[in-house]
Amino acid sequence: MTSKNKNWEYSPSLESTGHIKLKKKYDLFINGKWVKSASKKYFKTINPNDEKLLAEISHANQKDVDLAVNSARKAYDTVWSKMPANERGKYIYRIARIMQERAKELAVIESLDSGKPIREARDIDIPLACNHFFYYAGWADKLDYAFPNRKTKPLGVAGQIIPWNFPLLMAAWKIAPALAAGNTVVLKPAETTSLTALKLAEIIEESGLPAGVVNIITGHGDTGASIVNHPDINKIAFTGSTGVGKIIQKAIAGTDKKATLELGGKSANIIFDDAPLDQAIEGIVNGIFFNQGHVCCAGSRLFVQENIADKVIRKLKHRMKSLVVGNPLDKNTDVGAINSKEQLQIINKYIKLGKKEGAEIYQSECSIPKKGFFCPPTIFTNVAQSSIIVQEEIFGPVLTIQTFRTVDEVIQKANNTPFGLAAGVWTDKGSRIFNLTTKLKAGVVWANTYNKFDPASPFGGYKESGFGREGGMHGLSAYLKLS
Amino acid sequence: MKNQNNFNSLPLSPSVDKVGVEERVSRFQKRSIKTNSKMDGLKMVLNMIDLTTLEGKDTPGKVRQMCYKAIHLHDSFPGLPTVAAVCVYPSMVGLAKSMVKDSGVKVASVSTAFPSGQAPLDVKITDTKYAVDQGADEIDMVISRGKFLAGEYAFVFDEIAQIKEVCGQARLKVILETGELATLDNVRKASDLAIYAGADFIKTSTGKIQPAATMQVTYTMLMAIRDYYDETGIMIGMKPAGGISNSKLALHNLVMVKELLGDEWLTNEWFRFGASSLANDVLMQILKTDTGKYQSSDYFTID
Numbered sequence: 001m002t003s004k005n006k007n008w009e010y011s012p013s014l015e016s017t018g019h020i021k022l023k024k025k026y027d028l029f030i031n032g033k034w035v036k037s038a039s040k041k042y043f044k045t046i047n048p049n050d051e052k053l054l055a056e057i058s059h060a061n062q063k064d065v066d067l068a069v070n071s072a073r074k075a076y077d078t079v080w081s082k083m084p085a086n087e088r089g090k091y092i093y094r095i096a097r098i099m100q101e102r103a104k105e106l107a108v109i110e111s112l113d114s115g116k117p118i119r120e121a122r123d124i125d126i127p128l129a130c131n132h133f134f135y136y137a138g139w140a141d142k143l144d145y146a147f148p149n150r151k152t153k154p155l156g157v158a159g160q161i162i163p164w165n166f167p168l169l170m171a172a173w174k175i176a177p178a179l180a181a182g183n184t185v186v187l188k189p190a191e192t193t194s195l196t197a198l199k200l201a202e203i204i205e206e207s208g209l210p211a212g213v214v215n216i217i218t219g220h221g222d223t224g225a226s227i228v229n230h231p232d233i234n235k236i237a238f239t240g241s242t243g244v245g246k247i248i249q250k251a252i253a254g255t256d257k258k259a260t261l262e263l264g265g266k267s268a269n270i271i272f273d274d275a276p277l278d279q280a281i282e283g284i285v286n287g288i289f290f291n292q293g294h295v296c297c298a299g300s301r302l303f304v305q306e307n308i309a310d311k312v313i314r315k316l317k318h319r320m321k322s323l324v325v326g327n328p329l330d331k332n333t334d335v336g337a338i339n340s341k342e343q344l345q346i347i348n349k350y351i352k353l354g355k356k357e358g359a360e361i362y363q364s365e366c367s368i369p370k371k372g373f374f375c376p377p378t379i380f381t382n383v384a385q386s387s388i389i390v391q392e393e394i395f396g397p398v399l400t401i402q403t404f405r406t407v408d409e410v411i412q413k414a415n416n417t418p419f420g421l422a423a424g425v426w427t428d429k430g431s432r433i434f435n436l437t438t439k440l441k442a443g444v445v446w447a448n449t450y451n452k453f454d455p456a457s458p459f460g461g462y463k464e465s466g467f468g469r470e471g472g473m474h475g476l477s478a479y480l481k482l483s
Numbered sequence: 484m485k486n487q488n489n490f491n492s493l494p495l496s497p498s499v500d501k502v503g504v505e506e507r508v509s510r511f512q513k514r515s516i517k518t519n520s521k522m523d524g525l526k527m528v529l530n531m532i533d534l535t536t537l538e539g540k541d542t543p544g545k546v547r548q549m550c551y552k553a554i555h556l557h558d559s560f561p562g563l564p565t566v567a568a569v570c571v572y573p574s575m576v577g578l579a580k581s582m583v584k585d586s587g588v589k590v591a592s593v594s595t596a597f598p599s600g601q602a603p604l605d606v607k608i609t610d611t612k613y614a615v616d617q618g619a620d621e622i623d624m625v626i627s628r629g630k631f632l633a634g635e636y637a638f639v640f641d642e643i644a645q646i647k648e649v650c651g652q653a654r655l656k657v658i659l660e661t662g663e664l665a666t667l668d669n670v671r672k673a674s675d676l677a678i679y680a681g682a683d684f685i686k687t688s689t690g691k692i693q694p695a696a697t698m699q700v701t702y703t704m705l706m707a708i709r710d711y712y713d714e715t716g717i718m719i720g721m722k723p724a725g726g727i728s729n730s731k732l733a734l735h736n737l738v739m740v741k742e743l744l745g746d747e748w749l750t751n752e753w754f755r756f757g758a759s760s761l762a763n764d765v766l767m768q769i770l771k772t773d774t775g776k777y778q779s780s781d782y783f784t785i786d
Contacts, residue, residue: 006746007746008520008523008524008527008737008741008746008749009520010514010515010516010520011516011517011518011519011520011521012517013515013516013517119513123513274498275498276497276498276499276500276503277497278497278499278503278507278706279499279500279502279503279504279506279507280503282503282506282507283503314713318709322741322742331513331514331515332514332515428498448500448502448503449502449503449506
């Protein structure tokens with residue numbers, strides 16, 4: 001009576017791409033129009049899953065940046081700063097609604113261009129991006145209530161530079177509060193993931209937002225540098241690496257430009273022996289393998305209480321077996337493609353280094369596609385605080401696991417890093433959670449969960465993870481002069 | 484083999500975080516089961532069903548017809564498996580046994596004063612013995628939830644161990660009636676208790692109490708099975724019962740079993756669905772996969 005005991009596999013279940021519209025070549029979105037770059041140069045954006053060309057993107061130069069900043073300034077002076085706040089709010093709501101209507105297309109393009117699993121783009125990136133617009137649209141005409149007894153005034157023109165890990169979501173994090181507070185924007189997406197920002201430009205065009213309020217220009221690091229150094233920019237908002245963050249801070253030193261920098265991290269995820277273990281395992285997986293580990297607040301340093309370490313590692317390895325690595329467009333994919341060849345090389349360099357440092361490596365036994373940029377989920381045990389792979393941000397699906405004995409020890413070790421973006425605490429004891437949340441030097445501390453985001457909740461770092469907060473009222477104040 | 488059914492060997496159950504469980508379960512529900520894996524999965528589901536009738540009004544006629552259906556699910560569509568077992572009251576075991584004969588379909592009998600379990604131990608033993616003597620291949624017992632909630636864990640443990648002894652060759656399924664245990668922490672504790680006391684299978688519900696086999700509850704029980712297997716190398720079976728009435732939910736359960744326990748558990752030796760209406764929905768899906776069209780429920784027999 002027993003049925004055959006062969007393995008039951010999930011058949012491929014690819015999201016269709018027939019409904020998306022991509023141009024062959026994208027120009028710059030300046031002053032409400034699509035304009036050719038003065039550089040006349042284009043660069044290619046590819047699908048990290050199969051390295052195929054998706055589109056060609058303009059490389060904006062100094063002249064283009066000048067044009068974009070000038071249009072933003074003009075729009076600020078003549079339209080946006082004069083418009084009644086509730087009217088401003090209406091535009092932001094309209095953008096949010098059109099994004100929602102086109103959510104499926106945005107999700108597919110995001111997955112194609114960045115390599116993230118369609119499930120994450122569909123269920124996390126795009127809905128959250130829409131929510132950010134909805135959330136800040138609501139604040140537009142309530143700024144005086146957000147900051148009672150204080151006068152609010154927009155800053156002017158904001159230059160915004162965003163990373164490749166959450167392309168559309170980061171665009172939303174930057175643009176929505178800036179507009180709600182009454183600023184105009186020049187935004188540059190990362191060079192490997194410009195497409196959804198350009199789609200957002202189309203949506204903004206469709207929304208009828210006055211010309212020049214949002215300008216989206218594409219390019220490489222030099223384009224970003226031109227934005228940062230432009231004398232008519234009042235505020236720089238940057239999310240990206242700590243290295244570039246330092247350059248920006250040097251560049252704007254001595255100017256009156258305001259800045260928020262959201263930089264790297266090496267966040268601690270701490271598991272106590274009384275934690276709900278199986279859910280903690282899920283938190284570990286979510287913390288480090290979400291978006292291939294391309295998450296600034298990834299829980300990349302795992303601290304496990306020593307008396308449960310063997311059990312946790314056994315359970316984690318078992319859980320890693322069921323992670324599906326492969327084509328990001330497959331609805332069953334859990335871990336997609338690494339965003340670029342360069343990033344894959346960096347990750348592989350660290351994996352090699354980890355082995356050289358004598359750490360014990362374990363990688364998921366999964367089949368890795370031959371083409372494209374892929375890295376199997378990886379964990380390192382037998383590491384120490386002084387291992388390089390424990391100290392430096394890898395920005396990939398690589399976890400280091402350390403053990404600890406006491407609460408004091410783990411607090412000390414978790415804080416013993418130049419970064420301070422996020423942390424996770426897993427315990428059944430409420431009092432212990434509060435003890436740790438007050439002592440961990442991290443912008444966000446999650447208790448019995450990880451990588452949870454909400455537009456109402458501020459996000460940002462300590463130390464080399466940057467300064468300033470995005471999200472919530474804190475995120476609003478970063479775009480306002482309060483007096 | 485097992486830890487001598489000793490209450491002192493029972494480990495401390497880990498705590499269970501409900502929010503985390505819900506999140507994990509939603510991931511199983513997002514698995515997309517298409518084409519071949521859907522067809523294979525649906526056939527597996529059919530072959531894992533314990534076709535059940537547990538009513539005061541059960542008659543020989545009703546049981547006889549249900550047993551026929553168990554072996555002949557949809558004869559006009561060749562290549563379908565039989566269900567795993569029929570599940571009846573002890574009084575119907577003899578009849579059911581004579582109906583299923585050597586078809587491979589097992590006869591499972593509920594016992595121990597099912598569904599409440601509110602009877603003295605000797606009555607429960609007699610109840611079980613009768614079913615076994617009548618030829619039951621499997622015994623579905625209920626735990627004393629009252630005693631469990633009163634904290635008398637040793638009592639519940641000993642009761643299961645004693646019923647296990649009476650079972651002989653019959654495999655013992657222990658029904659936790661999770662709808663009465665209220666919390667996932669309790670579900671986990673009761674699962675550990677049943678497994679260490681000698682259960683071959685743990686089962687969610689009688690079908691008489693709501694909520695029954697939610698995925699959250701099944702997840703929690705599967706993790707108890709996983710941990711026990713990691714500790715001892717011994718496999719325990721799982722039977723969600725009650726509330727799984729459609730194919731999609733059944734397939735999500737299979738996904739969960741596959742990812743938590745592994746493909747070894749994906750046979751009716753280790754996984755069952757306790758259900759009465761699931762079979763027809765699965766048949767409808769199988770025929771749809773084959774013909775591309777949904778047929779009316781009138782084309783599927785009710786027995």
